[in-house]
Amino acid sequence: MAEKESFITKLEKGRAEFAYRCVEEAKQTFQGESKKQKEYKSYVKKIPSMVLSNGLGQTLAFVKAKSKKENAYDLIYKQLTEYMKSNHTTRISMQQSEADLVKWVISCNSQDYRYITQEILAFLQWLKRFAEGLIEEEE
Amino acid sequence: MFKKIKLFFIIAETPLHPGSGGELGLVDLPIQRERYTDFPKIEASGLKGCIREAFESQLTLDKQNKQYRLLNNEVIGCLKKEFKNIEEIWREKKNGKEVENTDRDGNKLILYQQAINNIFGPEDGEAHAGALAFTDARILLFPVKSLKGVFAWITCPMVLERFKEDLRLAREIPNELNIDFSTLENTLPQQTNICIESKVVLEEYTFEVRESETTSKIAEFLSEKIFPDTNTNAPYKFWRKKLEKDLVILSNDDFTQFVKTSTEIITRTKIDNKTGTVASGALWTEEYLPQDTILYSLAMASPVRVEKEEAKGVLKGNTPEEEAKKVLEFFESGCPEVLQIGGNQTIGKGLVRIQIFK
Numbered sequence: 001m002a003e004k005e006s007f008i009t010k011l012e013k014g015r016a017e018f019a020y021r022c023v024e025e026a027k028q029t030f031q032g033e034s035k036k037q038k039e040y041k042s043y044v045k046k047i048p049s050m051v052l053s054n055g056l057g058q059t060l061a062f063v064k065a066k067s068k069k070e071n072a073y074d075l076i077y078k079q080l081t082e083y084m085k086s087n088h089t090t091r092i093s094m095q096q097s098e099a100d101l102v103k104w105v106i107s108c109n110s111q112d113y114r115y116i117t118q119e120i121l122a123f124l125q126w127l128k129r130f131a132e133g134l135i136e137e138e139e
Numbered sequence: 140m141f142k143k144i145k146l147f148f149i150i151a152e153t154p155l156h157p158g159s160g161g162e163l164g165l166v167d168l169p170i171q172r173e174r175y176t177d178f179p180k181i182e183a184s185g186l187k188g189c190i191r192e193a194f195e196s197q198l199t200l201d202k203q204n205k206q207y208r209l210l211n212n213e214v215i216g217c218l219k220k221e222f223k224n225i226e227e228i229w230r231e232k233k234n235g236k237e238v239e240n241t242d243r244d245g246n247k248l249i250l251y252q253q254a255i256n257n258i259f260g261p262e263d264g265e266a267h268a269g270a271l272a273f274t275d276a277r278i279l280l281f282p283v284k285s286l287k288g289v290f291a292w293i294t295c296p297m298v299l300e301r302f303k304e305d306l307r308l309a310r311e312i313p314n315e316l317n318i319d320f321s322t323l324e325n326t327l328p329q330q331t332n333i334c335i336e337s338k339v340v341l342e343e344y345t346f347e348v349r350e351s352e353t354t355s356k357i358a359e360f361l362s363e364k365i366f367p368d369t370n371t372n373a374p375y376k377f378w379r380k381k382l383e384k385d386l387v388i389l390s391n392d393d394f395t396q397f398v399k400t401s402t403e404i405i406t407r408t409k410i411d412n413k414t415g416t417v418a419s420g421a422l423w424t425e426e427y428l429p430q431d432t433i434l435y436s437l438a439m440a441s442p443v444r445v446e447k448e449e450a451k452g453v454l455k456g457n458t459p460e461e462e463a464k465k466v467l468e469f470f471e472s473g474c475p476e477v478l479q480i481g482g483n484q485t486i487g488k489g490l491v492r493i494q495i496f497k
Contacts, residue, residue, distance in 0.1 A: 039251065047407065049404045110346065114344060117400065118396070121400070125165055
């Protein structure tokens with residue numbers, strides 16, 4: 001019983017913790033660059049509805065295409081990859097040996113693909129919430 | 140208790156936003172969902188309000204005679220056939236004298252308004268419950284983009300099982316549905332238009348499927364009930380044919396996924412008139428049930444709940460059963476075919492067609 005409980009709590013708590021660290025990381029990486037921080041926040045807010053309306057593969061391909069060295073999309077892509085490799089996911093996670101997130105995602109079968117979509121959406125929900133809370137809006 | 144129950148379909152003709160208010164989700168303004176299944180639903184209170192409004196909007200005020208009248212249209216024509224004296228003035232006994240009932244401004248009310256009060260409950264004054272109840276509208280068929288055949292209607296064993304139970308409540312037990320639906324996962328009707336070499340591609344997911352005679356029968360049954368072949372409904376021939384062929388019964392889990400992630404998400408903004416750009420902070424997302432989503436609800440009638448017999452008006456019957464029957468008849472014959480449900484009325488959202496199960 002206790003084990004089961006800790007598994008359930010771990011799910012959302014794990015995601016939340018991971019997301020919190022990601023936003024902290026973003027603030028650290030883009031310290032003093034408020035434009036990039038703002039971009040990070042607005043992309044994180046935008047990506048979930050992109051996944052819902054275009055699908056995960058399309059969205060990840062878009063994020064990857066927009067990634068440039070040290071820009072916000074690059075960091076988000078890296079963080080999503082790390083999340084999928086972490087032990088906070090349910091049902092499915094990415095092998096450490098896999099190199100690229102979108103390559104792995106599109107190689108999965110229909111069912112796994114749906115699990116990944118669910119997993120990433122659940123994570124993004126936390127990420128979005130923390131980004132809204134932790135990254136200050138400047139006037 | 141409810142004496143008579145009728146099932147009716149709610150067919151979304153334009154995207155539908157039965158909003159649940161703000162939520163801490165991915166979408167700023169999500170739609171209502173069942174707590175434990177995440178299936179979309181329409182709260183009964185909202186549905187009841189829309190139906191009441193549709194009934195009330197059939198009235199017009201004749202300012203010269205200070206009296207309400209009914210509009211002259213097909214729906215009212217039907218209603219008048221069943222309830223001949225519906226347009227007479229509503230008289231009530233007060234202190235032993237019979238007086239004409241009027242609204243606050245002295246306009247005379249008619250028996251139609253008394254019937255609305257009895258059926259939906261009074262807006263003010265003597266409090267009693269309405270004689271007609273509704274259940275939350277449940278999802279039956281959900282449209283999903285298909286690689287072949289434009290789109291498919293999906294459903295699942297659990298949804299069909301609930302539908303069967305609800306029909307049983309309404310004392311309609313069709314033989315076509317007397318089946319164990321759990322064996323029908325990943326099946327579709329014979330000669331379907333959406334299959335590509337025993338696969339269907341819905342959104343970006345592929346499903347291995349097989350044709351089934353039982354599923355054909357279910358599809359035909361649903362199509363006949365939702366888009367009945369009557370002269371007045373002739374325009375729906377195309378949809379009738381489509382539903383007969385392009386239905387997919389998915390597993391419960393797959394269905395849940397689609398109703399969660401394949402709704403329409405629309406981004407809206409408010410433009411500042413002066414600058415012509417987005418007003419600060421005015422960018423938000425809304426969730427809609429796509430058009431062609433098909434839901435259903437139950438209308439459940441009880442006898443009129445007023446003490447005085449004469450206050451029952453046109454709905455008065457000799458037995459409680461007869462009264463409940465009249466209440467349902469009033470709903471059935473007086474309900475307009477098209478209603479507006481949910482948010483964003485002025486941008487054409489929420490138009491639904493009501494089809495009573497016959």
